[in-house]
Amino acid sequence: MNPEPVRVFVTGGTFDKEYNELNGSLFFKDTHLPEMLRLGRSRIDVSISTLMMIDSLEMTAADRARIVDECGRAAEMRILITHGTDTMVETAAALATALIGDRLRSPAETKSVPGKTIVLTGAMVPYAFGSSDGLFNLGSALSFVQALQAGVYIAMNGRCFDWNRVLKNRQTGTFEAI
Amino acid sequence: MNPEPVRVFVTGGTFDKEYNELNGSLFFKDTHLPEMLRLGRSRIDVSISTLMMIDSLEMTAADRARIVDECGRAAEMRILITHGTDTMVETAAALATALIGDRLRSPAETKSVPGKTIVLTGAMVPYAFGSSDGLFNLGSALSFVQALQAGVYIAMNGRCFDWNRVLKNRQTGTFEAI
Amino acid sequence: MNPEPVRVFVTGGTFDKEYNELNGSLFFKDTHLPEMLRLGRSRIDVSISTLMMIDSLEMTAADRARIVDECGRAAEMRILITHGTDTMVETAAALATALIGDRLRSPAETKSVPGKTIVLTGAMVPYAFGSSDGLFNLGSALSFVQALQAGVYIAMNGRCFDWNRVLKNRQTGTFEAI
Amino acid sequence: MNPEPVRVFVTGGTFDKEYNELNGSLFFKDTHLPEMLRLGRSRIDVSISTLMMIDSLEMTAADRARIVDECGRAAEMRILITHGTDTMVETAAALATALIGDRLRSPAETKSVPGKTIVLTGAMVPYAFGSSDGLFNLGSALSFVQALQAGVYIAMNGRCFDWNRVLKNRQTGTFEAI
Numbered sequence: 001m002n003p004e005p006v007r008v009f010v011t012g013g014t015f016d017k018e019y020n021e022l023n024g025s026l027f028f029k030d031t032h033l034p035e036m037l038r039l040g041r042s043r044i045d046v047s048i049s050t051l052m053m054i055d056s057l058e059m060t061a062a063d064r065a066r067i068v069d070e071c072g073r074a075a076e077m078r079i080l081i082t083h084g085t086d087t088m089v090e091t092a093a094a095l096a097t098a099l100i101g102d103r104l105r106s107p108a109e110t111k112s113v114p115g116k117t118i119v120l121t122g123a124m125v126p127y128a129f130g131s132s133d134g135l136f137n138l139g140s141a142l143s144f145v146q147a148l149q150a151g152v153y154i155a156m157n158g159r160c161f162d163w164n165r166v167l168k169n170r171q172t173g174t175f176e177a178i
Numbered sequence: 179m180n181p182e183p184v185r186v187f188v189t190g191g192t193f194d195k196e197y198n199e200l201n202g203s204l205f206f207k208d209t210h211l212p213e214m215l216r217l218g219r220s221r222i223d224v225s226i227s228t229l230m231m232i233d234s235l236e237m238t239a240a241d242r243a244r245i246v247d248e249c250g251r252a253a254e255m256r257i258l259i260t261h262g263t264d265t266m267v268e269t270a271a272a273l274a275t276a277l278i279g280d281r282l283r284s285p286a287e288t289k290s291v292p293g294k295t296i297v298l299t300g301a302m303v304p305y306a307f308g309s310s311d312g313l314f315n316l317g318s319a320l321s322f323v324q325a326l327q328a329g330v331y332i333a334m335n336g337r338c339f340d341w342n343r344v345l346k347n348r349q350t351g352t353f354e355a356i
Numbered sequence: 357m358n359p360e361p362v363r364v365f366v367t368g369g370t371f372d373k374e375y376n377e378l379n380g381s382l383f384f385k386d387t388h389l390p391e392m393l394r395l396g397r398s399r400i401d402v403s404i405s406t407l408m409m410i411d412s413l414e415m416t417a418a419d420r421a422r423i424v425d426e427c428g429r430a431a432e433m434r435i436l437i438t439h440g441t442d443t444m445v446e447t448a449a450a451l452a453t454a455l456i457g458d459r460l461r462s463p464a465e466t467k468s469v470p471g472k473t474i475v476l477t478g479a480m481v482p483y484a485f486g487s488s489d490g491l492f493n494l495g496s497a498l499s500f501v502q503a504l505q506a507g508v509y510i511a512m513n514g515r516c517f518d519w520n521r522v523l524k525n526r527q528t529g530t531f532e533a534i
Numbered sequence: 535m536n537p538e539p540v541r542v543f544v545t546g547g548t549f550d551k552e553y554n555e556l557n558g559s560l561f562f563k564d565t566h567l568p569e570m571l572r573l574g575r576s577r578i579d580v581s582i583s584t585l586m587m588i589d590s591l592e593m594t595a596a597d598r599a600r601i602v603d604e605c606g607r608a609a610e611m612r613i614l615i616t617h618g619t620d621t622m623v624e625t626a627a628a629l630a631t632a633l634i635g636d637r638l639r640s641p642a643e644t645k646s647v648p649g650k651t652i653v654l655t656g657a658m659v660p661y662a663f664g665s666s667d668g669l670f671n672l673g674s675a676l677s678f679v680q681a682l683q684a685g686v687y688i689a690m691n692g693r694c695f696d697w698n699r700v701l702k703n704r705q706t707g708t709f710e711a712i
Contacts, residue, residue, distance in 0.1 A: 192555075192558060195558075197659055197660070197663055197665075199548075199658040199659050199707055200704065200705075200707045202548060202551075202560070202589075204558070204560075233558075302555040303553055303555050304553070306663065306664055306665070307553055307662065307663040307664060308662055308663060308664055309553075309662070348556065349556075351555055351556045
């Protein structure tokens with residue numbers, strides 16, 4: 001497997017939440033991605049761009065449009081998106097719609113996306129806390145994005161799901177095939 | 179990608195080393211794999227077998243023969259091996275030789291292996307210590323073993339190498355393509 | 357210094373908060389005190405009682421009365437209280453009032469308290485998260501409670517303050533002498 | 535308790551050992567004291583001096599003489615020494631001998647030491663590893679050094695021992711009163 005450059009788009013989510021010790025709330029500061037890649041001794045050719053730093057429950061249609069647009073314009077054919085788990089499936093669907101092409105988008109827009117492998121991942125517990133699944137998920141998602149053919153996927157719980165065959169089970173906090 | 183069961187063979191290595199606080203030495207006790215899979219919220223169908231708990235510099239030809247044999251006899255088509263990094267490439271070669279078939283092995287033995295995807299991984303720093311790459315590597319290797327076609331691979335530094343195109347650079351502590 | 361038994365009263369606070377990965381909120385489950393004492397290889401003769409598990413901003417006068425009462429009735433002369441930092445000073449004052457004796461309490465009640473060394477401590481970041489000051493504060497508070505003469509103290513930031521000469525600076529998140 | 539400045543002398547020991555991921559050995563680099571004080575949100579007035587970075591089993595009489603000398607010349611009346619646990623008691627005895635005054639030292643030298651509170655502490659597991667008692671011990675030792683009257687003490691396992699009434703039990707890895 002020849003190594004290809006990977007683009008990482010950071011959008012926030014539990015992954016990057018931190019604890020504000022002055023008021024006891026959770027908030028976003030900077031992404032932990034560079035630190036996590038160092039810890040993993042990653043030698044993948046990775047470029048990281050922070051698109052937004054938000055809870056995915058607060059992600060708007062405009063935010064999703066921006067993610068789709070950035071994936072379309074990225075030079076890399078392999079893209080990893082860190083994302084809150086609550087609406088990860090929704091963003092994956094928006095990407096797949098653009099990727100496959102649908103009636104709502106112009107051909108000019110869709111043309112730039114096909115052929116890309118896009119993997120979304122996140123975390124159930126912030127990386128900055130003990131007991132986070134973040135580092136495991138990052139290693140997992142970076143591997144799937146390198147190994148899989150073009151398409152939009154969700155990598156959680158060590159597994160990889162096609163964007164349209166997965167949902168988050170809010171009772172168990174895990175992703176399941178549908 | 180339909181989930182397939184994964185067999186994990188534990189052989190020791192830095193991955194599972196622990197600190198003996200009574201004499202300040204490093205030693206092996208039990209594998210941390212189950213704990214790490216819990217932390218990663220893994221929902222992969224995994225069976226773990228500890229074959230040995232040794233430093234890979236002390237691995238003998240008989241040890242390697244046993245690893246090859248266990249991989250051959252495993253019912254699972256997807257196998258992950260945790261292994262010390264120092265001789266990981268050597269064991270991968272032993273597996274590939276059996277997988278592809280060579281003059282030293284009888285056809286009966288080689289027949290049982292072909293078709294399997296075998297990924298070896300390890301860690302530069304014990305999981306039990308801070309700053310370990312273990313959890314990242316485990317997430318990475320488990321993903322590659324699910325995604326890649328039959329063959330023998332080494333998953334380290336977020337990358338995946340064909341068994342015969344990799345070596346460990348002892349100066350940098352990283353794996354490189356050759 | 358002869359070792360004396362120490363009674364620990366757990367009341368909650370940031371110290372023992374955990375992250376609920378299903379809804380992203382912070383909550384209380386069990387105290388981490390036993391685990392922390394194991395980590396510290398503590399050989400102090402300690403008895404732990406959980407009186408309540410609450411955020412100290414929600415602590416009522418009745419809650420404080422209970423803490424005072426339990427300290428009064430404890431057989432141990434050395435008492436450590438884990439407590440949220442926001443109203444730690446208020447609870448210390450309630451204890452000191454009872455310790456010194458005031459018009460609102462009957463002599464029978466006050467008699468049981470004098471002579472006790474009571475230290476309150478807490479944490480700015482939950483023990484369960486990375487970057488917590490909890491283990492440092494626990495080691496500090498347990499030492500002060502063994503070493504200091506009778507009185508009510510607050511142990512935070514490596515220092516020990518008399519109950520009536522301290523306040524929490526909410527801008528810096530540290531305790532300061534007044 | 536008025537805060538007094540504390541001098542910390544670093545001598546190495548398990549406390550500050552690190553894992554060399556290139557060869558799997560343990561070694562010394564820089565002390566973790568400043569990082570640990572930050573983690574503990576310490577507001578103690580502390581000055582840190584690294585005297586040596588050695589395993590206490592390799593500590594020579596000359597090394598001990600230097601520690602005694604530095605303690606004698608320190609302007610601070612409260613001194614914390616981080617030290618390997620194996621010969622911590624021996625160094626404490628050397629300090630106490632100098633503190634109390636003995637035939638081998640001139641009055642001029644001994645005069646500078648009396649009145650100082652000196653606490654030695656260490657760790658059973660390196661701070662850089664998971665499961666270290668280091669942060670707990672540091673919080674404990676810093677508190678004892680502020681609270682206790684002049685003398686030489688060993689702070690381990692949450693307790694504080696007079697220098698001449700303690701030994702390390704090598705079977706249990708804990709310090710015990712004798």
